[in-house]
Amino acid sequence: MNFYSLHKKAPNVSFKEAVIRGLAPDKGLYFPESITPLSTEFISNISNYSNEEIAFQVIQQFVGNEIPEEILKDIIKETLCFDFPLVDIENDIKTMELFHGPTMAFKDVGARFMARCLGYFNQNSGEDVTVLVATSGDTGGAVASGFLGVKNVNVVILYPSKKVSNVQEKQLTTLGQNIKALEVNGTFDDCQSMVKNAFLDESLLSKMQLTSANSINIARWLPQMFYFFFAYKQLVDKKKKLVFSVPSGNYGNICAGMLAKKLGLPIHQFIAATNANDIIPQYLTTEAYHPKPSVQTISNAMDVGDPSNFIRIQQLYDNKFTALKKDLYSYSYTDYQTREAMLYLYKNCNYIADPHGAVGYLGVKTYQEKNPNTQCIFLETAHPVKFLDVVEPVINDSIKYPPQIQAVIDKKKEAFSVENYEQLKSFLLKN
Ligand SMILES: *Cc1c(COP(=O)(O)O)cnc(C)c1O
Numbered sequence: 001m002n003f004y005s006l007h008k009k010a011p012n013v014s015f016k017e018a019v020i021r022g023l024a025p026d027k028g029l030y031f032p033e034s035i036t037p038l039s040t041e042f043i044s045n046i047s048n049y050s051n052e053e054i055a056f057q058v059i060q061q062f063v064g065n066e067i068p069e070e071i072l073k074d075i076i077k078e079t080l081c082f083d084f085p086l087v088d089i090e091n092d093i094k095t096m097e098l099f100h101g102p103t104m105a106f107k108d109v110g111a112r113f114m115a116r117c118l119g120y121f122n123q124n125s126g127e128d129v130t131v132l133v134a135t136s137g138d139t140g141g142a143v144a145s146g147f148l149g150v151k152n153v154n155v156v157i158l159y160p161s162k163k164v165s166n167v168q169e170k171q172l173t174t175l176g177q178n179i180k181a182l183e184v185n186g187t188f189d190d191c192q193s194m195v196k197n198a199f200l201d202e203s204l205l206s207k208m209q210l211t212s213a214n215s216i217n218i219a220r221w222l223p224q225m226f227y228f229f230f231a232y233k234q235l236v237d238k239k240k241k242l243v244f245s246v247p248s249g250n251y252g253n254i255c256a257g258m259l260a261k262k263l264g265l266p267i268h269q270f271i272a273a274t275n276a277n278d279i280i281p282q283y284l285t286t287e288a289y290h291p292k293p294s295v296q297t298i299s300n301a302m303d304v305g306d307p308s309n310f311i312r313i314q315q316l317y318d319n320k321f322t323a324l325k326k327d328l329y330s331y332s333y334t335d336y337q338t339r340e341a342m343l344y345l346y347k348n349c350n351y352i353a354d355p356h357g358a359v360g361y362l363g364v365k366t367y368q369e370k371n372p373n374t375q376c377i378f379l380e381t382a383h384p385v386k387f388l389d390v391v392e393p394v395i396n397d398s399i400k401y402p403p404q405i406q407a408v409i410d411k412k413k414e415a416f417s418v419e420n421y422e423q424l425k426s427f428l429l430k431n
Contacts, residue, residue, distance in 0.1 A: 001064040003030040003218060006311055015066040016121050019114065019219045020129070022212030023199050029308070030218050031315055036061055037264040046233045051084070052076050054233065055226045058263065062222050067120060075116040079109060084227060086234040086377070089349050093364055095357060095380045096231045102145045102404055103171050104383035105138035105301075106227070106253065110220035111146030117219045118211070119150045130428065131155045132198055133213040134191035136249065137164040137301045138382060141171030143213045144179045155179045155213070156428065158191040158418065163300060167386050167405055174411035180431065181415040182424065189294050189305050197421045204425055215252030216308050224256030228265055231377050238266075243371075245271040245363035245378040247356040248330075249302035251280065251309040253379070258316050258327070268374065271329045273363030275299045278332035279307060287321055298335045298390045299355040301382070333362045339394045341365075346395040354384040354391060 003018040004010075007028030013021065018030040038057060046054065055076045063072055082100040089095050101108030122129050131153060133143050140157040147155045157172050161183045164172075173181040184191050195212065198204055215221055228244065235242070244267060246254040254272050261267045272280055275297040283289045291306035317324040333341075341358040345351045353361060360378030368376060384391045385399050392398055401409060418424050 001062050002033045004033055005029070006031050006315055015063050015218070019117050019217065020121060020209075020211050022214070022217045023196075027196075027200065029216050029312055031312060032062055035259065035262050037262065040264065043264050043266070046229065049233070051080050051226070051230055054229050055080060055223070058225050058229055058260070059222055062218070067117065071120060075113065075120070078116060079112040079223065080226070082108075084230045086231055087351070089345070089351055089361070092368070092373075092375055093361070094375075094377045095351070095353075095361070096227060096377050097380045098227055099380060099383040101142075103138070103141040104386055104402065104404055105142055106224070106379065106381045107138050107142035107220075108146065109223050109226065110215065111139075111142035111213065113223040114213055114217055114219035115143075115146040115150050115153070118153060122152050125152065127209055128152050128154055129209045129211055131211055131213045132158075132195055132428070134158045134188065134195045135164070135172065136160070136188035136303055137168045138386070139214065140164070140181070141168055144172045144175050144181075147213070148175050148179060149177055153178060154431070156182060156431070158182045158184050158194060158424070160188050160191055161185050161417075163187065163296060163303070165300075165387055165389060167388060167409065169413060170408045170411060173413040173415045174408050176414070182418045182427065183415040184418050187294055187296075188303055192308075194418075194421050194424050198424065198428065201425065204428065207429060210428075214308070215250050221252050221256055221309070221312075222259075224253050225260040225263070227379065228257045228260040228267065232265055235375070237375065240373070240375040241268040242266060243269045243271065243364075243367065243374045243376045245273050245360045245367065245376060247299065247302060247360040247363075247379060247381050248272040248274050248280070249277070249304040249307065251307040251313060253381070255309045255313045255316070258313055261327070262316060269329065269367075270327055271331065271363040271367050273359045273378070274330065274332050275302050275338065275359060276332060276334060277302060277304055279305065280310060281330040281332045284325055284328065284330050298338060298387070299359050301356060302359070329367060331363050331366050333359050337362060342391065342394045346397075352384045352391065352395060352399065353380060354382045354387050356381045
């Protein structure tokens with residue numbers, strides 16, 4: 001399987017090359033040349049397969065011959081070393097908990113899969129590869145943990161100073177070894193734009209092998225399809241119209257869900273639930289796409305003013321607005337509404353949601369007002385402990401640190417300060 005650049009001004013490349021490059025030379029995102037639906041028999045018998053078998057079926061066509069079958073199966077096995085439970089919340093509302101991995105956010109799956117693919121591709125090359133990534137919170141920790149100790153791979157993570165939670169900061173600044181954290185005096189968009197600059201800087205690229213681990217990388221993006229299949233597998237009633245509400249920031253996760261639908265998973269509709277960064281809700285209302293500087297919210301992993309994966313969603317619908325609008329609804333919520341939802345879930349459903357999950361839940365509630373008799377699943381993308389400062393005052397209760405968090409919380413932070421692209425560049429060249 002080859003991948004083409006969505007800007008269409010770069011050569012098509014193999015899975016391996018797309019993973020190593022991250023972004024195409026023309027700055028476009030890579031997209032699969034073809035998408036072949038899975039057999040209806042597989043989908044209707046999905047409950048008989050293990051998660052690992054499902055994942056293999058789902059991703060195999062995209063990887064092709066680039067990774068031998070047995071190795072791909074091992075990579076999948078190591079990637080999926082935790083559970084993905086579907087939890088009842090209310091009548092016709094469930095949540096899928098994606099936070100049972102090492103850093104307690106859904107990004108663990110993509111990061112672990114990508115780290116292992118890259119490790120495999122780079123195993124015999126004499127040259128180290130540097131993974132450069134910008135994080136609004138959870139990516140950093142997941143990438144740091146996923147790549148920790150992977151040979152011949154160095155990781156450099158940029159994060160916006162004071163805009164990630166204490167737990168998140170600890171997860172990305174305390175691991176050491178091949179992981180370096182850079183604290184940027186700015187927003188996530190500033191971090192992301194510095195990373196983009198690095199990938200366009202020929203004088204830098206001629207001196208080092210650089211790749212990205214942001215959700216634009218196909219090895220992070222594609223495995224996110226697994227969740228939607230795992231959710232479907234666990235559904236008792238597979239007949240009722242199925243709707244997913246996905247808390248969305250860069251729109252990689254939801255885009256993977258939409259790809260899962262293309263592979264034949266019977267999903268009736270998607271809801272992109274978001275915070276005050278309402279570029280996509282606005283776009284779906286007005287058909288005008290206006291990126292804006294991101295605003296800070298309590299669901300900070302979604303503080304994105306120009307969602308990078310949205311162009312892939314448009315491509316999935318051949319850039320046809322009407323078709324897209326039929327499958328994708330999108331709503332924006334304030335921090336006040338998000339807190340109210342967290343409190344409601346705690347009091348009435350005995351469920352502690354993190355701010356992102358709460359936004360997903362709100363998306364379901366809005367949708368079901370006009371669409372009763374649908375079976376809705378919102379994705380719980382992070383454990384509430386990752387957003388302790390927000391969650392505890394709302395529910396007026398304390399949350400215990402799970403072992404994964406306990407292991408990092410008392411460790412010493414190590415980060416380098418970075419103000420602008422020139423400083424980033426000199427850091428990369430020195431390290
Ligand atoms: C990254 C993240 C999101 C947003 O996911 P996208 O794929 O960027 O849309 C939502 N919630 C949490 C907790 C995240 O870490």
